[in-house]
Amino acid sequence: MALTPVLSRYWDRPESWTLATYRDHDGYRALHKALVMEPDEVIATVKDSGLRGRGGAGFRSGVKWSFIPQDDTGAGVKPHYLVVNADESEPGTCKDMPLMMATPHMLIEGLIIAAYAIRAHHAFIYLRGEVIPALCRLQEAVSEAYAAGYLGRDILGSGYDLEVVVHAGAGAYICGEETALLDSLEGRRGQPRLRPPFPAESGLYGCPTVVNNVESLASVPAIVLNGVDWFRSMGTEDSPGFTLYSLSGHVNRPGQYEAPLGITLRELLTYAGGVRNGHRLKFWTPGGSSTPLLTDEHLDVPLDFEGMESVGSMLGTKALQIFDHTTCVVRAVRRWTQFYAHESCGKCTPCREGTYWLAQIYERLETGAGTEADIGKLLDISDTIFGKSFCALGDGAASPIVSSITYFRDEYEAHVGGGCPFDPHASTVMATEPVGV
Template identity: 70%
Template structure:
C-alpha cells in the first residue's frame, strides 16, 4: 500500500477524462456488468463487508444504510445522491463530478440496482452550473450506451436517472431538507422518525448517500470487498479524498487511505508556505472543532480525529499559519452559519445571530479587558444552549469552531480587548496576499 491510493482520482489526468469514451477505455462500466450478474443482496453484502462508511461527514456504514430499506414496502424505492457540497472548505465532490462524472453515474446504477430502485436523483448545488451540465451530458451518454433506461444490458432491470439543480441553500446538504427541496418545498429538516429509509422521498423508502460514497461502489464491485478493506484502519476502511486548502504550498485533492496523518499530507503538498508554520486547521470543514499543530500526527480516520476532540467530516482540511487571526476566521464562518440557518428552530435561528454579535464585538475590540472574560463566558453559554438543542446539525456545527478556538486560543481573544481591536495584519494572512507579503 502506497501513501497515495488513486482510485477515484486515477483517471483525472486522462485526456478528456469526463467523456464516456475515455472512461470506458480505462475499464469504466465493467463493474456495472459484473454487478448485473450478481444478486442485489450479494451487492449489499459486498458493500457491508468492505467497511465503506459514508463519505459525507457522518461516517455511517453505507451497506447497513442500504439494508434498512424495507423490501416488503409496496411503494417505489429511490436513491438520492447528495451533491449539494457547500460547506466552507469542502471541495471534493465537485472536482470528482467535473473530472469523472461517469464514476458517479456507474456508482448510481449499481447502487440503485442493489436497493431495487428504478428511479435515482443526483441533487447538485444550483450555483455550479458547469457541473450540472457535465453531469447531464454524462447521463445522456449513459442512456445512449445502454447503461441507463429500460432492460439495461438485457438484465431486465430498468433505471431512470435525473440530475436536479438545487436552489442554493446550505441547509439542503442535510438529507431530509434535501428531500423536501427535491419535492418542490422549502428546504427545511424534517422531524425523525420516520427516517428516509422508511418514508423518504414522496413518503417512500429512500437511500440518501454522498457523491464520494456512491462513486466508491464500482471499485468495490470490481476489486472485491477484501481489496477495499485492506486499506485504511481497523474501523475506518478504504481510501478518501483529502482536500487541502489555505496556507499550504500545493493545495488540492490528495486521495489516500483513511488513517494518514496531516504531517504526511502537508509533506506531500510541499509544506506550509515558505517561512511560516501551522497554527490551526480544520479536519472536516468549518463545522468541525479546530485542531492545532500538536495534532499533526493523529490518524485521520473517524476514531482518531474523534479521540482528539473533533470530527473527520468531509476531510476538508483548511490550514492556517501564524499570520491568521483565529477570532476573525471563526467570525467569518459564524456569519456564514447565521446566513444559512433555515430559521425553523429557535436555538439555531436566534443563537447564530447572537454568536455573530458577540464575536464581532470581540473582533473589533469592543469592551474592556475585564469585560471580555464575561463575553467569552457568554459565548460559551450561547454555544451550550445551541449544542444538542437545534433541529439539525447546522446549529451544532456553528458552535464547534467557537468553543474549540476558545479552548486553544483563549489568550488571543483576550488580546483583542487589551489591544483595542484585532492585533493581526490581515493583508499578511490573506491567501491572495501580494507577492513579497510577510
C-alpha cells in the first residue's frame, strides 16, 4: 500500500508554516467553498465522508457535529463552542505537534469550517503549555488568519463571525480527556466529568460543545475541497481516508508516515527501514502505551479501527512504538505504569488506588522481591480498574499489563525471586534480518 501525503504533503517546503506557503498549496480554498454552503450541508459532507476522530476513540466526526442542537434561533438559546484538543500527551504519540509546527493554517482552516458547521462563534485551541515552539507558531498563525480576514467579524464577506483563543494548559495527561479539558479551560482543576450529559448537550460553560482532535480538524479542508468520493477512495469501508502514523523506538527511520487507514505494520516498517539492523521485533503498541500491546504475530493485521479490535487492541492515536528483542517487557510496562500512577487525577478510587499498587508490585518484580502471587495480583487489580474507573485513564493503565502478561507470562515468571534477569547488553542479541522487511 502506497503512502498518501495529504496533511504532510508540503512539510518539507521552506517556511511551510506561513500563510503564504499555505495559500500556495490550496490554502483556504475549502473555506471559501464551505461558506457558500449551508451549515447542515457541511455537516452532511463530513458525515458522508466517514471521517473518524483521529484522537483515539475513532468516533465519527460528522455524527458528533450533528449532535449539536441545530435550532439557533429564539430567546434563551445557548451559544455553541468548538474546542480543539491539542493536549497531545499519550506516551509515544507525536503527530499533532509536528502538524501544528509545520502546517498550523491547515488546523485553523479546518477549525473555521467546523465552527461554521455547528454554528459556533467562539473556538478554543487547548495546547500543552510546555511545548513553547508549537504554542508560538500557532499563535502567529492565528494572528495571520485574523489579519487576512479568515477570523474575526464578517469572514470573507459571508456575515459569519468567529473568535479563536489559543489556551496553554499547565501540563496534565488527564486533560487529554475531553471533559477534564473543559474543566481546565473553565479555570478548574482538570478532572473528568460524569456523563451524561455529554459535551454536545452541556460542555464548555454548560453550553453545547464539540471537542475535536487536531488531526481530525486538519483533515476537514481536504474533504470539503476534494469531495466525499475522493476521501473514501483511500482507507477501508469502515475506516476511510488517510492518517498519520507515528513510528518510534527500535526502527531505522522513526518519524511520521502518512498512509491510508488499513496499511499494516509490515508495510510501514518497509518505509521505515525495518527494525534496527541485527535485531528482531518483540512487541509493539498500535496506539500509544494505553492500548494493548501486540507481537510479531500481528504484523499483517490492518492498522484500522476494525483490524485492531479484531485482535483485542485499539488503533488509538496510531503511535506505533517498536520494541526489539533486547527489551524487557516487564521493565517497559513498569515505566508506563509509573506514568499512569503519577498522572492519575485521583478522582475515582479504582484508578487512584489501583495504579499506586500496580507500581509497587512492579517495583517488587524488578528488584527481586516479587512472588508468583504478584503476577496474579497484577491481573486482579487490572480487572478492578478496567471498565470501572471514571474515565479511560484506568483502562489505559490496565491494558498494557494484561496484554503483556498474556503474551509474555514466562518473562514475568523469570522475574520472580531474582529481579530482572534481562540484560540488554548480553550476547543474546541475534544477528537476524529485521522482521517486517
